[in-house]
Amino acid sequence: MAAGTILLAARGVAKTFRLGKVEVPALRGVDLTVEAGEVALLMGPSGSGKTTLLSILGCILSPSAGSVAVAGRDTAGLPEAELAKVRLAHFGFIFQGYNLFPTLTAEENVRVALDLRGVKGADAVERSREALCAVGLDDKFRMRPRDLSGGQKQRVAIARALVAEPDILLADEPTAALDSETGKAVIAILRELAVTHGRSVVIVTHDPRIAAYADRVIRIEDGRIVGQGQEVL
Amino acid sequence: MIIRIALRNLLHDRVRLAVTLTGVVFAVVLIAVQGGLFVGFTRATSCVIENTEAEIWVASRGVRNFDVTHPLPDHKFHQILGVPGVGRAERFIVRFANWKKPAGGQESVEIIGFDPGSGLGRPWIVTAGSEAALLLPDAVAVDEIYLAKLGVKGLGDRAEINDRRARVVALTRGIRSFTTSPYIFTSYENGLKYASLGRSQSAYVLVRPAPGVTAQALRDAIAAGVPDVDVFTREEFARKTQHYWMFTTGAGMALLIAASLGLVVGGVVVAQTLYATTVDHLPEFGTLRAMGAPGGYIHRIIVAQAVAAALVGYGFGIAVSYFLVGLAERGGASIVLPPGMAVGLFFLTVVMCVTAGLVSIRKVTSIDPAMVFRGA
Numbered sequence: 389m390a391a392g393t394i395l396l397a398a399r400g401v402a403k404t405f406r407l408g409k410v411e412v413p414a415l416r417g418v419d420l421t422v423e424a425g426e427v428a429l430l431m432g433p434s435g436s437g438k439t440t441l442l443s444i445l446g447c448i449l450s451p452s453a454g455s456v457a458v459a460g461r462d463t464a465g466l467p468e469a470e471l472a473k474v475r476l477a478h479f480g481f482i483f484q485g486y487n488l489f490p491t492l493t494a495e496e497n498v499r500v501a502l503d504l505r506g507v508k509g510a511d512a513v514e515r516s517r518e519a520l521c522a523v524g525l526d527d528k529f530r531m532r533p534r535d536l537s538g539g540q541k542q543r544v545a546i547a548r549a550l551v552a553e554p555d556i557l558l559a560d561e562p563t564a565a566l567d568s569e570t571g572k573a574v575i576a577i578l579r580e581l582a583v584t585h586g587r588s589v590v591i592v593t594h595d596p597r598i599a600a601y602a603d604r605v606i607r608i609e610d611g612r613i614v615g616q617g618q619e620v621l
Numbered sequence: 622m623i624i625r626i627a628l629r630n631l632l633h634d635r636v637r638l639a640v641t642l643t644g645v646v647f648a649v650v651l652i653a654v655q656g657g658l659f660v661g662f663t664r665a666t667s668c669v670i671e672n673t674e675a676e677i678w679v680a681s682r683g684v685r686n687f688d689v690t691h692p693l694p695d696h697k698f699h700q701i702l703g704v705p706g707v708g709r710a711e712r713f714i715v716r717f718a719n720w721k722k723p724a725g726g727q728e729s730v731e732i733i734g735f736d737p738g739s740g741l742g743r744p745w746i747v748t749a750g751s752e753a754a755l756l757l758p759d760a761v762a763v764d765e766i767y768l769a770k771l772g773v774k775g776l777g778d779r780a781e782i783n784d785r786r787a788r789v790v791a792l793t794r795g796i797r798s799f800t801t802s803p804y805i806f807t808s809y810e811n812g813l814k815y816a817s818l819g820r821s822q823s824a825y826v827l828v829r830p831a832p833g834v835t836a837q838a839l840r841d842a843i844a845a846g847v848p849d850v851d852v853f854t855r856e857e858f859a860r861k862t863q864h865y866w867m868f869t870t871g872a873g874m875a876l877l878i879a880a881s882l883g884l885v886v887g888g889v890v891v892a893q894t895l896y897a898t899t900v901d902h903l904p905e906f907g908t909l910r911a912m913g914a915p916g917g918y919i920h921r922i923i924v925a926q927a928v929a930a931a932l933v934g935y936g937f938g939i940a941v942s943y944f945l946v947g948l949a950e951r952g953g954a955s956i957v958l959p960p961g962m963a964v965g966l967f968f969l970t971v972v973m974c975v976t977a978g979l980v981s982i983r984k985v986t987s988i989d990p991a992m993v994f995r996g997a
Binding site for chain 1: 626913
């Protein structure tokens with residue numbers, strides 16, 4: 389994807405949750421674009437709405453108002469089955485808790501992402517192993533998540549998110565459970581992928597140390613973007 | 622990957638897998654045994670009818686089953702002989718009687734009196750002695766499985782039937798009675814004596830059509846030419862007897878209800894354990910949905926789990942069932958598990974497990990993929 393192409397565009401996105409009879413606004417009219425090859429960090433205090441925004445950008449959660457366009461396609465009003473197709477076609481996800489399949493090996497965990505896209509057999513095995521090698525796990529193919537360290541699990545999750553070569557990577561606190569050095573190594577991998585493969589990377593994080601790897605830091609408070617750029621840290 | 626994920630999910634919790642398989646095995650064995658009893662009993666009710674060479678059965682008007690009927694007067698036999706198309710007709714006796722064991726004690730038996738020369742109504746598997754020996758006075762044939770019940774050990778042993786002497790001259794194999802009264806084959810002449818029937822009376826007249834005459838045509842001809850009798854082809858009388866014992870008496874329904882209970886209980890156990898397995902793996906299913914997995918992908922994982930449980934459970938269950946059938950064979954019970962029934966039970970097991978899995982499918986269908994960002 390050519391650098392500068394807008395892959396994600398949020399327009400007036402708002403989200404309100406209902407807790408019993410009380411309506412709690414989580415996002416209040418967010419406008420945001422993310423370009424190909426860009427690494428963007430979403431930062432802000434707990435409860436500021438950054439994970440909600442990530443969910444809406446990833447077409448996992450529908451906004452109460454506003455719209456999200458993915459690679460130029462407006463996703464507003466699409467049924468869940470169509471949204472699932474959009475997710476499958478464009479997104480790779482990295483979750484805070486890794487969300488690996490505990491019963492599958494590292495290679496099989498990665499292969500699931502290919503299987504969902506119809507890639508099977510030897511080709512899927514080869515690509516899964518290549519993805520694991522790319523994140524430095526070339527000797528962990530057959531290991532299960534319980535036998536891997538936190539950093540290794542996160543690398544498996546990254547390999548799974550990347551193996552199908554999605555346009556956009558969305559990562560929720562990918563370094564939260566990692567020590568400083570491992571966290572930096574993980575972010576460096578994501579940065580490398582964005583730069584060399586022209587993918588958009590959006591990361592929700594509390595960790596200011598990884599800001600150095602981002603092209604842009606977006607600060608959210610009370611459901612609004614209150615600033616963008618390195619100076620907002 | 623779908624099958625791999627399904628199998629790994631099942632194997633992840635061995636205890637739960639054991640409970641799941643126990644549920645399937647329980648259902649398979651219960652259905653197989655109850656169904657086998659149903660088939661065995663059904664066949665037993667009509668085994669004499671279906672294994673004789675008689676194509677037409679004539680009984681006094683109002684007969685409801687093979688075992689209980691009013692005597693036919695002798696002139697009916699001669700009227701039947703006079704119907705065009707009759708190739709051969711023989712008198713045949715079926716009567717309950719009292720068997721007095723040599724060492725004391727009594728048993729109810731069912732006397733089958735036939736003409737050993739004609740072949741009509743004879744015992745179809747004789748393993749010791751001979752059918753011809755039944756022409757001797759007081760000669761009877763008993764089945765091997767009832768020797769102990771009748772208090773005899775084999776050929777030559779003596780007993781009494783309705784206070785008249787009886788001597789075992791032949792042994793049959795696998796000729797089970799549906800009632801608790803074993804069949805005792807003997808000649809028509811001996812049967813008259815044991816059944817205390819009047820001279821030349823009979824319970825049935827068995828008829829074989831003349832060459833070129835169909836059973837249906839001869840049945841109609843006898844029904845038209847002989848008043849106050851019921852006439853059946855072999856198949857008709859077999860069905861009538863089966864229906865009487867299995868449904869009119871409620872015995873068959875009881876067996877079918879017990880088999881249905883196996884299906885329900887097994888289904889509930891499987892549904893519960895598959896549901897628990899699904900709930901255990903909800904985070905993974907949520908992750909799949911977040912990644913963009915279509916609903917069908919996740920549903921197929923659950924169906925694959927159910928089918929895998931069905932296959933393994935059926936394998937164990939049918940093995941146990943055939944073992945029990947073997948035990949029953951030696952114990953005198955009549956459990957029949959024909960291959961067709963085993964195949965049908967396989968598909969029933971798969972349907973039961975997949976249906977049980979539908980509860981889990983409802984659960985995963987309702988997963989909010991956003992759960993992956995809530996640390997669920």
